[in-house]
Amino acid sequence: MNQIITFGEVLMRISPRGNKKFIQSNNVEFYFGGTEVNVGISIANFGGNVKHISCISDDFIGNTAISYLNKFDLDTTAIVRSSRPLGVYFLEVGAVIRPSSISYNRSHSSFSEIKPEMVDWEKSLENGKWFHWTGITPALNKGSQQTLLEGLKLARKKGLQVSADPTYRSGLWKYGENPREILSEMIEYSTIFIGGINEINELLETEYTYSNEDFIAASKQLMETYPSIEKVFDKIRTSINSSWHKIRARMWNGVEFRETEDIDITHVVDRIGTGDAFAAGLIHGLQKFDDFKAIQFASAACAIKHTYLGDVNYANEEEVVSILEGNTTGRLKR
DSSP: OOEEEEEOOOEEEEEESTTOOGGGOSOEEEEEEOHHHHHHHHHHHTTOOEEEEOEEESSHHHHHHHHHHHHTTOBOTTOEEESSOOEEEEEEOOBTTBOOEEEEEOTTSGGGGOOGGGOOHHHHTTTEEEEEEETHHHHHOHHHHHHHHHHHHHHHHTTOEEEEEOOOOGGGOOSSOOHHHHHHHHHTTOSEEEOOHHHHHHHHTOOOOSSHHHHHHHHHHHHHHSTTOOEEEEEEEEEEETTEEEEEEEEEOSSOEEEOOOEEESSOSOOTTHHHHHHHHHHHHHHHSOHHHHHHHHHHHHHHHTTSSSSSOOOOHHHHHHHHTTOOSOOOOO
16 A cells, blocks of 8 residues: 555646747647646655556557656556546746746546546555645536545545645636635645635635744634644745745644745746646655654655656656755756
């Protein structure tokens, strides 16, 4: 029982090369990603055993996406196929004072067809030790919300650790459900909370500020409201501009508060998937280190992802530990 299970949509990303807008260019690049699969691939790069569950198009694009996941040794045996196309999003990468822009085309994607009866959760979780979910999946449609909830209930029944990244994006919730009610129910089946003040305020309908004192108070109230939650972890991003960010993290584990130092990223190559890299680093770190070193590892994983084009963090454990230890000069290795 050592598999880490992720469940969510696999997307194709299409972007003009460089920092161009679409109107400037006839040349584009594509990458595969998606919030939960980004987490899974990153954990696999750290040496983890990962299974990703999804619904992917039954065509050559879907075949290519599965081949991409297999390249990182992800277990794709629980992926089901659909006659609908793979979801796509279009990204214009900003620079300096110009922000990046994203447009999604996923409303009628293959993943939008997923329903609880399409996933054999009993079989899918039989070797599982950890289940990771995000608020993106239940926001997409009723089928993905119901399928995820079934998986969460069984995961907790089987004693898996369950990490929740309840990202709330108001633009995704278009099928008539109350986001707070749905996310609240799912948090009840979760043990690790990966989110900050915004997410806690959405769930608890509170108005905590971003101070460390309020983060501790908010974490305590969250854990009182949802007794299954054992620890709360928060990634903090400071954006100087589109090309220069700072990353740090903080935690409340029910006993102590800790906070990392800032990691300066003075030239952002690609910020897509950096939050997923943090979640992956945290999940991996919590299985190997104490809580504080785990958030140091997660912050370093998030930081180094900013240097890779595409949605996925390609760094291995050794490279992340090097950043954690302060080796940020980028000197040539010989």
